[in-house]
Amino acid sequence: MGNKDILCEISEKLYSLLVVNQYAAGIQQPDGKYITCYFPVTPFVIENMLLCRGSMGCYQQGYRTNSIKWVCLDFDCKDKRNPDLNMLYHTAIQPMTELLDNLNIRYLTEFSGRRGIHIWIIFDSIIKKDKGYQIVQKLLELSALQDEIQEFWNLDKFPATDSSKGNIVGKQVKFPLSCHKSGLQSYFFQKEFIEESDAGEEEFWYKQLMILKNYEENNIEEIEERLGLDSQVDNEEFRYKYRQYLLLDKIPITVEQTIKLLGKTKVFKDIFSRMMRGQAHPRDWTVLLGTLAECDENSELLKSMLMQFPNYDEIKTVNNIEKLREQYFPATFRYLYHLYDMPIEDGLDPEETGFHYLLRTAGFEDRAIEKYVSWNEKKVITDISSTIIKEQNYLLENDEVIDILLWNHLRNLNEYDRCYYNNLVDKIVKGKAEECIEPDYLLYHRKESEVKIRTLISLFTKDRVVTTHLAIMLYERLQNKWDSYSYHVSLTSKNQIFYPWFSSWKRYISEIRTFLDIPFMQNYEVFYIDLKGFYNHIDFLTVYNTFEKDLENESANIFQYLVQYNDKLMKKVHGGYRIGVPQGPAYARIIAEMFLDKVLKKAYKGFDVKLFHEYRYVDDIVIFCNPNMDGDALYQNIRNTLLAYGLPCNLEKSQYMGFISELSKQQRSTLLHADKMTYELSETDFRGPLLPFERKEMLNEYLLNHEFDISMISYIFGRKTFVNAQRWYIVHHAKDIFISQIGRGSSFRKFYKYLFQHEDTCKQCLEKGLFEEIPVGTINFHNFLSELYLFVQSQEISFELFEYLKTMYLKKISEEELDTRERDVWSALINFQQEASDEY
Incomplete structure (x- = not known):
């Protein structure tokens, strides 16, 4: 076996044993420092590192998760100029490895190439970061090395904490067998530490390969038992809802093959059947989006598939894919069958996703790798962050009034706030909330x-984030x-x-x-x-x-x-x-x-x-x-x-x-609910979705034959309505809307959003004095103020129109008419200056 073959096998073993974060690594710079680079970390990359005598940092935890597969103790000599590695080995490494031998915990020892020695303990499955931290702390406690380490040696622990909070990729350790720019070749050794003189030779590499091949990973439950630690929970709460993947190569598969292969499962067969009939559920679309969007760079497979179905709208489909592809991922069969309330059929792996099933059955399993990501397995701090984002959107879409002070507080929560909410939720869940x-x-x-x-x-912020998170x-x-x-x-x-x-x-x-x-x-x-x-x-x-x-x-x-x-x-x-x-x-x-x-x-x-x-x-x-x-x-x-x-x-x-x-x-x-006409405009009795001209005729007929209805404005000024209908409503019913004290907050917001986006129409309403008809103190007025503030804050309104609004209306409002919260928003708008736009 030549050097190339040996290095190929070594890289495969290193990848298998150590790589958890599959698309980020620390890359050494000319000055010797490492920076995080994002790319697919594969055996091929590691092999090239070995061939070129390079160095690369291996991140311990999965991307944005608390998932790890190994722990490491990195012992270093404090004396950088004259490191005594033999002393380090006999006083620190040997006592620890003897403890591990007595506990029957399998490990690898590695000379770092400079002034340190690593002890690696690798598991046969993914574990939680806090469990790895417990193991490290327990081993140090049993070894009684703490005082000696502080006096004579440095020790880096991996993991160093039990939390992944604020850490996207975790700490990095130099890949074993790296060559540091300021050091020598790192290498594994067994039993006594001996400095290798043949580093880089075929015999050296063969010896390294044998050490790796003979290493047997540890079972987490066995280690927990030997160390007296509580067992890692494995129940429904921690199962994957979905998984994420990284595409390594093109997947040469057709729409027909995709439908045929996925259609072998009951859940996808039913989805395709509904899609073919033009009777798809909304979640059918998002399931297909999550399953197929990442099959190629531009989601061409997904687009080609959707073209096969009735009611295909190219512009809408492309826009939705661009907007949502980063938000949906391949769901596991366990979750899919639960979502559709179906019994899962025999022979399906509940934890496999439709995407992986497709690749596996098509023979392309090696063209994508899984990222170790699962929202269900994230710590609550991460979930709280997700809940905060959801609550921001919920506030914008569902609250009767977008209270600006509340909105700004919710969108400006800092890490301290998130940590506080996380700790509060944790206490509540454990029954320890005071x-x-x-x-x-x-x-x-x-x-x-x-x-x-x-x-x-x-x-308010704390109440909505905590209660929503608990309810979910x-x-x-x-x-x-x-x-x-x-x-x-x-x-x-x-x-x-x-x-x-x-x-x-x-x-x-x-x-x-x-x-x-x-x-x-x-x-x-x-x-x-x-x-x-x-x-x-x-x-x-x-x-x-x-x-x-x-x-x-x-x-x-x-x-x-x-x-x-x-x-x-x-x-x-x-x-x-x-x-x-x-x-x-x-x-x-x-x-x-x-x-x-x-x-x-x-x-x-x-x-x-x-x-x-x-x-x-x-x-x-x-x-x-x-x-x-x-x-x-x-x-x-x-x-x-x-x-x-x-x-x-x-x-x-x-x-x-x-x-x-x-x-x-x-x-x-x-x-x-025939009185709620707005919900009926997208379909006829038997023909399914309306064609544009049919919808236009229905809408025009309704507008001409019905009296003004304030509940209509949510639909009229929504995204699905023809422009001419909106103009017609402005001409005939703008004043009715401005003076109304009846109506939903969300409906008024859509109306004012339309005006702020259509400058000429808005100016005409100002010149007619219609804004002055808004009854102050009503839901109507609250939502005018909040919508205007949001437009200014996001800089979506032209400066000219905003100044015109201030002159023609805002400055005419009597401050005494406003309550405290209205006055704060009104004052902020009045005092807004173009150069200070970033503050709002």
């Missing part, structure tokens, strides 16, 4: 009609999947708490329409249930008691804390009355969905679930019953069960309607 945080919130009253006012709550943790632990089209928690998105609302509502209406409009389903019976003040009647203690049997200790701790927090919050809001959950916060939506789903499942006991079909959007429930069952009995049982859990039905709206064939026009309108 007391529940005191709720801090803002209250808004949305006027929905002349007689109906809805109270909405925006939690609880959702994951309970593996709860509810039968609803509303607020489904998304575990595959890095930016959003829930799946998109609009597409969920469309699917909900589509399912109902299927029963109502297809002739051969007219013999089904149908009933409708609307809950009376759903959120206001939820007793959180009843919710906890409903789930108590399903809770292990830590889940119970989370739930109990949320009960305490919610009770405190509602007592402050209602003046001592604890019943209810707030409308607005994400945690309340998650818990409410879990609770209602659980109660409904209890109501279904004793009935054959195959004989009826439930469709629910939050508390809006439609059930179709097979004519062979007693549908009225089910209806009565559901009502009674809901009431038993404190959830009364709205008797004015809830009704057993009977056969579909006998429904009145009003009943059909109720089931289809």
Whole structure:
């Protein structure tokens, strides 16, 4: 065997034993220092390092994770000029290796090439960083070397801490067999330390290869037992939801091959079937995006596949891929089958992803390597960071008013804040939280009609981050999947708490329409249930008691804390009355969905679930019953069960309607929510998605034949509407919007966003004095201020338009009319200067 072959084998062994971070390494610079470089770390790279007598730093932990595969003790002589390596070996290395021998822990000893010796302990599987730290600390404790090390030797520990917080790649150790610029060849040795004189010769390399080949990795459980450490947990909580990969080479696979191979699994077969029928679920698209987007540099395979399906929109598809490809990754089969509520078939590895399955079955497994990344295996500090991002987006999209002070605080959280939240969550999960945080919130009253006012709550930063994070943790632990089209928690998105609302509502209406409009389903019976003040009647203690049997200790701790927090919050809001959950916060939506789903499942006991079909959007429930069952009995049982859990039905709206064939026009309108026309514009009864000209005709017909409706502005000024319809609405109804005290905050934000993006239209409204019609102190006014501030902060509004707004409107507002928070935002806008734009 020649040198080249030996080095090839050595590089394979080094890669197998040591490389965890597969695409980052420390590269030595001319001055001897190392810098982090990102590239695929492969055996080929290591082999070239050996051939060229180079040096490379090996990072210990997986990229942005707390996953490691080895620990290392790096002993150095303090005397840099005259290092006594023999003394180091006999006084530090030998006592430690004798301890390891006695404990039957297998290790490698390596001369570093300068003035140090490394002891490597390598495991046969990935372990947590904190476990590696415990092992290092325990070994040092048992060796009694601490005092001597401090006096005579330096010691670098890998890992040096038990946390991966703030550290993307971890510490680096020079790859064994490197040649440092200021030192000699490093090498492994066994038993006594002897300085090698034949470094670089074939015999030397062969000896190194034999040491590596004969090394047997350690089993973590055996080491834990020998050291008296607690066993590393391996349960559902720590399983992968998805994995990430690094592409090493092109994957020459066709769309047809991809569909054929992935279609051998039930989950992908169903996805492709729905896509072919033009009936894809929103999550089908994101699953395919995560699975196939990284198959090539520009996602050409994914684009080519989507072109095969009906309703393909090239511009929309390209834009969505560019926007979202960094946010979705290949999901494991375990998670996919759970997501679709399907039993996993025999022969599938639950921890394998669709991407890896495709490569493996196509014979291209060697063309991608896995990054050791799993959000579920990250420390809570990392998850908290993700929750903060999700809450920033949730605030922008869902809060009734974007409170600017709250927004700025949420987006400027520092590492101290994240650490504080992380520690608080950790204490809560372990049941060690001293007391529940005191709720801090803002209250808004949305006027929905002349007689109906809805109270909405925006939690302050700490409250919203902690409660949302706890609710998501609880959702994951309970593996709860509810039968609803509303607020489904998304575990595959890095930016959003829930799946998109609009597409969920469309699917909900589509399912109902299927029963109502297809002739051969007219013999089904149908009933409708609307809950009376759903959120206001939820007793959180009843919710906890409903789930108590399903809770292990830590889940119970989370739930109990949320009960305490919610009770405190509602007592402050209602003046001592604890019943209810707030409308607005994400945690309340998650818990409410879990609770209602659980109660409904209890109501279904004793009935054959195959004989009826439930469709629910939050508390809006439609059930179709097979004519062979007693549908009225089910209806009565559901009502009674809901009431038993404190959830009364709205008797004015809830009704057993009977056969579909006998429904009145009003009943059909109720089931289809025909008054909410905006949700119907994307499809016709049987033809599927509307063509652009059809949608334009429908919209124009509606605008000309209906009176002004403030609820329409969310759709009119959304992304899916024709420009001419928006212009028409501005011409005919701009004043109606400006003067309105009724309407959703998010709707007003879309309206003002449209104006700030269309300078001429905005100036016309200013010149007509329409902005001065906005009633100060209303949801309308709050959202004008906040949207303008966000546009200035992001520099999306032209300076000329902003100055015109200040002159024509802002400076005319009386400061005395504003409350404290409005005044702060108004003052910031008034005092804004072009040169100070970076401050806002």
